[in-house]
Amino acid sequence: MLDVAIIGGGPAGLTAGLYTTRGGAKEVVMFERGMPGGQITGSSEIENYPGVKEVLSGFDFMQPWQEQCFRFGLKSMQKDVMRISRLKNYFVIHTDKETFEAKSVIVATGGSPKRSGVKGEDQFYGRGISTCATCDGFFYKGEEVAVLGGGDTAIEEALFLSELCKKVTVLHRRDEFRAAPVTLQKAKAKANIEFLTPVLLDEILGDAKGVNGILYKYKDSQEQQKLEVNGLFIFVGYSVNNQILKQEDGSFLCEMTDAGEVKVDLNMNTNVPGLFAAGDIRIQAAKQVVCAAGDGARAALSALAYLEHHM
Known part of the structure; x- marks a missing residue:
């Protein structure tokens, strides 16, 4: 039986593996569909990680993580985990071909921003299209950018970008916004934030250098217009990878939010003893x-404490 099963091989999963094995857990296995690294390996540039002064691609950034995190005995299995269930005081990891038993489980399967499906999105993703203003906003300092979306994340990120960029244009398909009224009020008070509603994004334009404009149209008149921008930030939703927590009867193994996120405390404990996220x-x-x-790291320390006091 495994001491700790870690589901997911991104930054959270790898760090959990490092801290559990270095902390004394003997049988620790990280389950990942592909090579460890997570979705960050698809990023073109990482420059805001403390202590790493070089600007690296996501792939190059994650390379040394693997060597370091496997140094103390972490094992990796490239298996597709279908479901996690609980029997008495242990967990069962159901993969596509076999099952594994574990005393504790750390779920670090992450999630991914939803795509808009607009023409040109795939072509320019990572070359002028971003889903994280905190990560990539600096690259557009003093330039004009657009934000697609009308929720809290979209408006909050537009506010963030307004401190860096010359102009921020927010495009939303409705006149009403899902963002909190106070956040929306702050954004509308900013001189360099412009709102275009209700509009639909038709196409993302660009060349070999990346994005240089977008085509949009008003829903009522269907009049198409072009907006010249150097970057587009898309915030049309986020999907968490929580499928493995869903049980055969359709319920979830642990307590979740309405958005499908796992509820945890400050120590990454779920409401199920031995299960961490x-x-x-x-x-x-x-x-x-x-x-x-x-x-x-926090989940790993909690898992070690659980093993010490409950097993």
Whole structure:
């Protein structure tokens, strides 16, 4: 039986593996569909991780993590976990071909921003299209950008970008916004934030250098217009990868929010003893690499304490 099963091989999962093995857990296995690293490996540039002064691609940034995190005995299995269930005082990890038993489980399966499906999105993703203003806003300092979306994240990120960019244009398909009224009021008070509603994004334009404009149209008149921008930030929702927590009867193994995020306390404990969640899957996740790594360390320490006192 495994001491700790870690589901997910991104920054949270790898850090959890490092801290559990270095902390004395003997049988620790990290389950990941592909090579460890997580979705951050698809980022073009990482420059805001403390202590790393070089600007690296996500792939290059995550390379040394693997060597360090496997140094103390962490094992990796490239298996597709279908479900986690609980029997008495232990857990069962159901993969596509076999099952594993574990005394404790750290879920770090993360999530991913929803795509808009607009023409040109795939072509320019990472080359002028971003889903994280905190990560990429600096690259557009003094330039004009657009934000797609009308929820809290979209408006909050527009406010963040307004401190860096010359102009921020917010495009939303409705006149009404889902963002908190106080946040929306702050954004509308900013001189360099413009709102275009109700509009639909038709196409993202660009060249070999990246995005240089967008085509949009008003829903009522269907009149198409072009907006010249150097970057587009898309915030049309976020999907957490929580499928493995869903049980055969359709319920979830632990307590979740309405948005499907795992409810945890400050120590990454769920309401199920021995089950922990870290990174973007958990409630109120900051969706930053450094925060995910911190979650992984905290979950690992909690798992070690659980093994010591309950097993």
